Amino acid sequence: MGLGDKISNKAQEAAGKAKETVGDATDNEKLQAEGAAEQASAKAKQAGEHIKDAAKDVFGK
Template structure:
């Protein structure tokens, strides 16, 4: 996973946590749900990038 992707995914996750917390504090269920969705999206992206890295590592292991 590239450093830029890691930073982008982490920023999306943290933004989602902020939205969720703000939504909960202001009793805004829509904002809270949007924050949870942002966090889930970031988590899926991180998992996809980790899978790509694992496949690349396996591929690199066979080529040595």
């Protein structure tokens, strides 16, 4: 996983967490859901990148 990808994914995760927190504080269910979805998307991207990194380690490519 490239450093740029890591930073981008973490930034997306943090933005999602912020949205969800604001949604919680304001009882805005739409904002809560958007935040949760952004976090899930970022985590899925991170998982995919970890799998690619592991494959590179195993297969040496």
